[in-house]
Amino acid sequence: MKNVVCLILGGGKGTRLLPLTADRSKPAVPLAGKYRLIDIPISNCISSGIRRIYVLTQFNSVSLHRHIRQSYNFDSFSGGFVEILAAQQTNEAMDWYQGTADAVRKQLRYISECGIDYVMILSGDQLYRMDFQEMLNTHLTAGADVTIAGLPVETKQTSGFGIIRFNETGRVEGFLEKPKTEQELKLVRTDPAWLQEQGIDSKGREYVASMGIYLFNRDTLVELLTKTDYHDFGKEVFPMSIRTRHVQLHMFDGYWEDIGTIGAFYQANLDLTDPNPPFSMDVAATPIYSRPRFLPPSRIDGATISRSLIADGCKIEPEVVIHHSLIGLRAVLGRRVVIRDSVLMGADFFPSDVRATTNPEGIPMGIGEGTVIEKAIVDKNVCIGKNVTIKLPPGFPSDGERGPLVVRDGIIVIPRNTVLPDGWKF
Template identity: 30%
Template sequence: MADPFPQDRAHSTVAFVLAGGQGSRLSPLTDARSKPAVPVAGQYRLIDVVLSNLANSGLRDVWIVEQYRPFTLNQHLAGGRPWDLDGTRHGLRLLPPAEGRTEEGFAAGNGHALHQQMPLLEAFGADTVVVLSADHLYQLDLRPALEQHRARGSELTVVTTQTDEDPSRFGVVQVDADHTVTRYDHKPDDPDGSLVATEIFIYDVAALGQVTRRLTAERGDADGASLGDYGESIVPHFVDHRRTHAYRLDGYWRDVGTVDAYFKAHMELLDGSGLDLDRPGWPLITNPKHAPPAWIDTRATVSASLVTAGCRIRGEVEHSVVGPGVVVEAGARVSRSVLLGDCVVPAGAELESVIADVGAKIPAGRSGRTKPGPGNITVLVPADRGPASADETTGS
């Protein structure tokens, strides 16, 4: 029988990607797929960002915790092959909900998910685990962060950044001159500053096991469900009782967990202020959808836009992201919009500040309008999406 946990010290770090949440804030884009499987920037999916950062950082043991609608995500992951993570003894591992042990079953939050996987981390022999979410856009070489974590003897390193958004959406961090984390407030009503956690945490595995067992014992909760979100339980305990330091991520970072943030990230991409898709030596890797090159008709007008393979453009496209397989007919206009793929924009249609999901039914006439403030993005979805047809095995 193959040994699933080889004891070689060259692989003492595991990356733990949290990809099981429902992503309700990004609904309706997450109604028929998991949030990490949501398309982004035309030809990519959200999970490509974290996996590319890990692969480019040289991390080989990547474990993905799944729960909500994993089918489309697993199709895209293809066993890790696009990121060279398809090893036999090291590489990408999927961790779906399971039964058979006290700590298994469906997770009640990301803190609970960490507790559930502690026996596997300890059996694997990992010294360090990097815990990451899959709904952020950024580029980060994790090697310097890991070097700092080990050099300082940290039991937790919190990767932080300055946000230009509402800090109350995030974990707000206070640090001293030595970069020791002195306070952590999880989504506070009245945030003290704009330094926030990027949802990248580097833990000492032994310390994490001690903390999760202590917290569950104090709560009389062997299952660990009471841990909920680790920002409400595990991280504050580390800050109060363990060696916890900050590592600064400079440059672009965007949480895309809401419809408004998702749309804004695409507009930043088009403005040149967003994620760098062409950073030398740091490719954004995906499992591509094979399609012929995009075709632009002589009647078409395309400006300041990303147009993906498989598209046919006969109309007008301005400051928009056009995903694979989209057809924009002559007499149609698309402005400041994000079309995820496989839809037809008919003659006479005018889209402005619209997100159209894969397979969306685009009506003739005007859809959407640019307005200030949140909640003003029009989202179009397939006409037949409902409780039965929303089965992700029929979607993209």
């Protein structure tokens, strides 16, 4: 693993995650109360023994840069690093990244250094836990030029993925982007008996989807990118590689979620509150790393809390009811507040900080007394007054707006720094 370098793609504009990505990149979106999405791929790399990590960024990257700088500092003896490679003008290229493959092409100088034999390419907006050592073993055993991670999926999921066709040895022979017709599906259907031989219970999952996780021989990647002008790995580089190179499948059968939409983000967060969550944050051997903040314990006084997660530094007053929700760092909930089926991201600073009292309405940071919030995502640093009701009324469309609030996928989103006066109702 010492000869592996990892490139984590910071993603594009993230329009499907708006307004959460209005002033931050997708990998910088908060996750599980105290993490950010970028912490997932970086933690997977560290747990797998990969110590040389580059994060390629382009849009709204200031908060992401700050988080990485404050979170990941290796000792001088390991030779490890997590560094930002931002889009920039050079003598070779004057424009921004035009796609995933183009982003890597513009940074080839960093993977052409001595001691790099393999290049791992990851997305910065997925939730999963994977040992990349196992993927490298698959790659080496097969003598592959490229290895791609695949996940078994059901028929109803295929229209959202690139589906892989492969032979009995796992060598990839074809790739079909988002098949929809029965004729297309027939071409890429996997024999359940083959999955059983791999130790995977198909459970009706007869297709293998690309997870967008690639492992290249370094020289193969350099050649593929320097001899073509392809912009995208999934749509162009990968299909071409199948025709000209040995591309191997690495099967994965754990939890994996692409956090690409408001609905997916909302569900992935609330799934963590389950008694037996599909993705566990407390695996001692493979922890999720993040920025150390040195916050005090949360203070909870006479609240009723069920099936929820509460992050550090919170202040929860008497008679508060929290059910099936996630409460982020430094959140302040006044008396008789009700939070149901919601994700609160918390705040960047305590209410006593001078930056928390700057709104002209004089509404203090946090959730005011008597406020009710149901099925919502509340971004950071909001100032919500007393007796506010934020609840989707019957018949409201799944995508719409009301005042400063927006609705996406049937979920109310309260943007960062929103101020709502006393008595405001959705």
